[in-house]
Amino acid sequence: MALISFDENKKRDVVLIGRVTLDFNPNELNRTLDKVKTFSMYLGGSPGNMAVGINKLGKKVGFIGCVSDDQFGDFVLNYFNERGIDTSQMTRAKNGERMGLTFTEIKSPTESSILMYRDQVADLEIAPEDVDEQYIADSKILIVSGTALSKSPSREACLLAVQYAKKHNTRVIFDIDYRPYSWRSKKDIQIYYSLLASMADVIIGSRDEVNLTEGLDEEATEPADHVIAEKYIEHGAKIVIIKHGKKGSIAYTADKKAYKVESYHIKLLKSFGGGDAYGSAFVYGLLAGWTVPQALQHGTAHAAMVVASHSCSDAMQTVEQIDAFMQEHKDEKVITELDWEAAL
Ligand SMILES: Nc1ncnc2c1ncn2[C@@H]1O[C@H](COP(=O)(O)OP(=O)(O)OP(=O)(O)O)[C@@H](O)[C@H]1O
Numbered sequence: 001m002a003l004i005s006f007d008e009n010k011k012r013d014v015v016l017i018g019r020v021t022l023d024f025n026p027n028e029l030n031r032t033l034d035k036v037k038t039f040s041m042y043l044g045g046s047p048g049n050m051a052v053g054i055n056k057l058g059k060k061v062g063f064i065g066c067v068s069d070d071q072f073g074d075f076v077l078n079y080f081n082e083r084g085i086d087t088s089q090m091t092r093a094k095n096g097e098r099m100g101l102t103f104t105e106i107k108s109p110t111e112s113s114i115l116m117y118r119d120q121v122a123d124l125e126i127a128p129e130d131v132d133e134q135y136i137a138d139s140k141i142l143i144v145s146g147t148a149l150s151k152s153p154s155r156e157a158c159l160l161a162v163q164y165a166k167k168h169n170t171r172v173i174f175d176i177d178y179r180p181y182s183w184r185s186k187k188d189i190q191i192y193y194s195l196l197a198s199m200a201d202v203i204i205g206s207r208d209e210v211n212l213t214e215g216l217d218e219e220a221t222e223p224a225d226h227v228i229a230e231k232y233i234e235h236g237a238k239i240v241i242i243k244h245g246k247k248g249s250i251a252y253t254a255d256k257k258a259y260k261v262e263s264y265h266i267k268l269l270k271s272f273g274g275g276d277a278y279g280s281a282f283v284y285g286l287l288a289g290w291t292v293p294q295a296l297q298h299g300t301a302h303a304a305m306v307v308a309s310h311s312c313s314d315a316m317q318t319v320e321q322i323d324a325f326m327q328e329h330k331d332e333k334v335i336t337e338l339d340w341e342a343a344l
């Protein structure tokens with residue numbers, strides 16, 4: 001019996017709500033941003049990347065978002081439309097709001113950072129009026145990306161989308177996704193992240209993002225991963241995934257199983273983008289009715305392929321490409337079932 005079932009009569013697989021922005025990744029690698037001369041432009045934004053990833057894996061995807069009313073907004077809408085990602089729920093900024101820009105810095109394969117320009121950003125202009133109840137009802141999964149909770153009216157749009165999802169048996173996946181830039185305070189983060197976590201069927205986040213959800217500051221003693229997972233499962237979550245960077249991730253399920261997933265060995269190019277690929281392929285596995293370990297392994301393989309690539313969105317893979325990678329790396333045993341209280 002699958003932990004999470006889907007209404008196969010729904011016409012869309014996934015709808016995401018949140019930001020779609022632009023990435024400018026340096027062409028001159030392994031140096032600080034001030035030493036870079038040229039960039040390659042890609043579609044970006046964690047939810048935007050996930051939409052591309054899930055679509056590339058053959059799923060029907062829609063996006064609720066707001067883009068700038070300029071050529072950058074055109075680029076995003078064209079990119080989605082060319083790939084069959086539904087843009088009927090996308091709006092254009094009305095008061096000159098700009099596309100979010102992310103200048104990534106690849107100082108070394110293991111040291112990356114992202115510089116985000118998010119003043120008057122269009123993606124936070126999504127409003128409750130832009131959220132169509134039937135559109136959510138027609139989707140098997142709603143993916144909410146945490147940064148969309150950082151400001152109104154985007155915050156209220158997300159909360160309304162979740163209300164509609166709960167009303168219409170649409171599963172809610174909360175991708176915690178923390179980007180400091182747009183938040184007023186850590187208290188606000190705790191309030192809205194913990195609220196979303198209490199309503200989600202699946203929660204995916206890095207350990208740092210989970211700590212923010214719990215309101216833990218740097219000095220606080222961190223509760224063990226399983227303690228956090230138990231709390232979210234008590235509130236109704238079926239799967240809780242806590243990511244630990246290149247160490248991999250650990251997943252807990254409502255039927256009291258825990259899985260450790262180690263990273264695949266690859267030639268790392270950049271240390272960001274893995275989470276979006278991981279989430280995309282994991283969601284694909286859930287929709288395919290796979291077991292949680294199978295879906296986790298698929299996500300981990302996809303993540304490895306994307307962190308080995310220059311782009312995030314453009315580097316998303318097909319099912320066949322991920323299968324070929326897993327075949328190539330079949331000697332690497334990445335997944336282990338753990339005792340519930342074991343740590344990564
Ligand atoms: N150096 C690496 N080698 C192989 N796989 C990696 C490496 N770093 C990360 N990954 C894979 O990517 C997954 C997600 O990475 P991470 O924990 O950094 O998530 P994240 O912070 O959400 O990523 P993102 O940069 O997309 O926000 C990891 O669980 C792992 O499977």
Ligand SMILES: O=C(O)C[C@@H](O)[C@H](O)C(=O)CO
Nearest residue numbers: 023044045046102272273312
């Ligand atoms: O999430 C962001 O807004 C930044 C992304 O565009 C970038 O591709 C990245 O860091 C993916 O995790």
